Amino acid sequence: MCIPSMPCEIFHRPARLSSGNSGKRLSIMLAAIVCTIACMAQPASPAHHYEFRKWFRTLAQNRVEYNRYNDSIFQIRDHDQWTRFLQVRARKNHEINLSNRLIIDSINHAVTVGEVLNDRSLYSEFIRAFTLDYLRAGKADPFNTLTLCDAMQRYSDHQPDSLRMDNWLHLWRGVAYFHIFSLDNDTTTLRTSYNHFRAVLGKESERFPAYKQCRVTALYNLSSFAWFNSKIMTVRQLRTNMRTMRLMLNDTTIHISPSLMARLKNKAERMDELLIRNVYLYDSTMMKSQEATWLMTKLVKSYKKKKNMDDEQYMNMLLMQVRLQQITAKEALDAYKSRYARNWNLIKGVRLNDEEFMDFIQQYYSILYLNDIADIPYREKRRTVKLLCGHIVTAFRNRHDDQHSTQFVKMLKTLVVYERITRYLKPEERVDFLEELIVTTDLPTYAHSVHVAEIATTIISAMVKKEPQLLVGYLGCQNARNVTRHKKLFVEYMRRAAEFHDLGKTIMVPVVNNDFRPLTDMERKIIQGHPRRGLRFLELDPRLAPFHDAILGHHKWYNGKGGYPADFDNTRSPYRLLIDILTLSDCLQAATERIGRNYKNPKTFNTVINEFRQEAGTRYNPQVxxxxxxxxxxxxxxxxxxxxxxxxxxxxxxxxxxANTDKQ
Known part of the structure; x- marks a missing residue:
């Protein structure tokens, strides 16, 4: 998905904050913002108090600082330095969260003030700041983009038609909703994205002077095969969009940045190749066999004439040759091995941006496909899969996370359950692969789950020892003596239930942010779906089936009348008391968290226990x-x-x- 900013000759990138004075600069930013808000009620000219460029630059700088601290987690090898760093990181992220909260509140307040809405120069500053200092800087996550688009919409609605930003707002919202779809998998979200892009192509859009750039960028986004895969668009419509985009790229009056133009031209020139790779090879029923064969034969001939093919083209040529029965899958796999080995040696120690990461990780689907269908021994296939899984984990760990894209989340969710991986791994190896990917993408949430496991096993161990009668009837134990005898069974159940309870959250939190800025309503809704999303990973190991209710019910109230999901009745679960222990442990850890939840200050243990007493019988199990x-x-x-x-x-x-990542 492509999210352009407005065309402009001036482009300011936020300076990287140095580690030595970052805290002082953040404090200065906070003080300046607080003073700005305090001055809003003063009668002076609003231009002195609504400095959009400073606000958006600060948002971008805060993202740089936030990413610097997150990325550094994977660079520290000394244990003492690592734990001290986590404490500093928590404090810095708390400051950043407060700074961003104040800025977003200030922007939303500004677009309600009549003087601001009627100030043409401030409107121009808002547009330039949002597009140049924020979007073009690549620091805008999809949820905050929607929040700020709403603010701009209110501003834009007060302007003459010639100055309205409707087209750009449709474009930015289309990209934002597309990325959010990777998190919630809701076709309504994807349809909303599609409708925004389609609106850019409507006749109404032509009243905007720069509509051509919007139109060609919308066509680029509408040529994504996600629309085809989700049955929103037909192959014919995809082809039409790509042809129209190709024609528009010849229009010299369209002003597009060189990097974006290169991406658009590359996609337009490779239209036939992409149709074969992403349509026919994905689902051979979507194209006539005769047409596909003719097109593949033509493409393979053209590939062989090229002196230099990039890795994607080379792999696509091999896949087509296999499909045309010109070579075997084993021959294709052997032919690509040297390229892959070279690429891996170049990339394994490098921090990858979003485009580099996606380009590198995409090849694994093809390699794993060839490995799966090749006529080679099962043992060799399994060895290849295990090696590639280790490389995938390293690539995820080396990903530089700007968090304006969610495609890595989609990749994670797909690869973890990809049948050409799972059929060659033992059940416990599949779970290990999932955990390793989770740690690399969202350490705080993984650590939260491990911490909850320690709390829950401490409670269950004490219960088995002190009052085993409370656990009679659970896990097949029909009397207190059996409970005592099977202490290890209870402890292991609670440990695994706690470690798995937030699986549905760990695949979304890197973008659905819990410490960079305040959550939006849409983020909260997505987060509330995490118990049900976590269930899909139970299929990795049949032995995980007993944790179904724990994953689904750990946010339900004891009385069954509150919490989520609404359609799960925790009061009827055969694991009810165990779920209640998990729920209490989860809330206890979250309320006292001092590392991963930087949107709030931690509560004391005594404060939380008092809250548990007050809500015992409604939200929490009174027995526990x-x-x-x-x-x-x-x-x-x-x-x-x-x-x-x-x-x-x-x-x-x-x-x-x-501790041993240097050895990889």
């Missing part, structure tokens, strides 16, 4: 709350886990996933 109250030694252990114990949690993660 009373059990903690009856056993002060358990309460003290929990208090330690939530204060000093988190260091051990992070050390365990560091030791497992990071």
């Amino acid at each position: 709350v009373e059990f903690i109250d009856r056993h002060p030694e358990l309460a003290n252990r929990l208090r330690w886990l939530l204060t000093d114990g988190w260091l051990d949690i992070y050390y365990m993660i560091y030791k497992k996933y990071f």
Whole structure:
């Protein structure tokens, strides 16, 4: 998906904040924003108080700072430095969150003030700041883009038709909704994206002077094969859009940046190749066999005449040759091995931006496909899959996350359950692959789950030892003696349930942000769908089936009347008490979190326990709350886990996933 900014000769990139004075600069930013808001009520000219360029530059600079701290997690090898860094990172991210909250509130307030709405120069500044200092800088995540588009819409609605931004707003919203679709998989979201792009092509758009650039960019986005795969668009419509885009690119009056023009021309020139690769080879029923054969034969001949083919073209040629039975899958796989080895050696130690990452990771689908159908021993196929899984994890770890794109999330979700991977891995290896990818993309949420596991196993261990009668009837134990005898069974169940409870969140939180800025309503809605989304990963290992209710019900209230999902009745679950322990452990960790939830200050253990007592019987299981109250030694252990114990949690993660990364 392509999200352009307005054409302009001046382009300011935010300067990278140095590590030495970043805290001081953030404090200055916060103070300046607070002063700005305080001055809003003063009678002076609004131009002195609504400085959109400063606000948008600060948003972009905050993103740079935020990314710098997140990316550095994977660069530190010393344990003590790593744990100290996490503490500093939490403090910095908290400051950034506050700064962004103030800026977004200021922008939303500004577009409600009559003086601002009628100030033509401020309107121009808003447009330039949003497009040049924010969108073009590549620091805009899709949800914040929608929030700021709404603000611009209110501003634009007060302007004459000649100055309206309707076309650009449709374009930016179309891109934002497309990326959000990768997170929620809701066809309504994708349809909304499609409708915004289509609006750019309507006759109404021609009243905007720069409509040509909007139209050609919309056509570029509408030539994505996502529309075909989701049955929103036919192959004929795709071809029509691509041909129209190719014709428009010959119009010298269209002003497009050189980098964007290169991308558009590359796609237009490779139309036939993309149709074969993404339509016919994806679903051979969507094109006539005779037409596809003729087109593939023509393309292969043209490829062979080229002196230099990029990796994608070379792989596509091999796939077509296999389909035309000119070579075998094994021969194609062997032919690509040297290219892949060269690429891997070049890329394994490099920080990849979004485009580089997507270009590199895309090849795995083709390699794994050839490996799967090749006439080679199963043992060799399995060895190749395990090697490539390790490389995929490293590529994800080396991805530089600007968070304006969600395509990596889509890749993660697809690769984890990709049958050409899973059929060659043992069940426990599939789960390990998932966990490794989760750690590389969202360490705080993974650490939260591990921390919840420590809390939950501490509670269940004490319950088995002190009051086993509370657990009679669970996990097949029909009396207290059986419960005591099967302590390991209960502890292991709680550990695994806690580790898996947020699987549906770990594949979205890197973009559905919980610490960079305030959540939008759409983000909250998507997050509330995470219990159900997490269920799909249970298929990786049949032994995970008992955790279905724990994953689905850990946000339900004890009385079944609150929480989500609304259609799950936790009160009828055979794992009800175990789910209640998980729910309480989850809330206890989240409320006292001091590392990963930088949108709030952590509460004390005593404060949270008092809240549990007040809501016992409605939100929380009174048996569990009373059990903690009856056993002060358990309460003290929990208090330690939530204060000093988190260091051990992070050390365990560091030791497992990071200590030996230099050896990879």
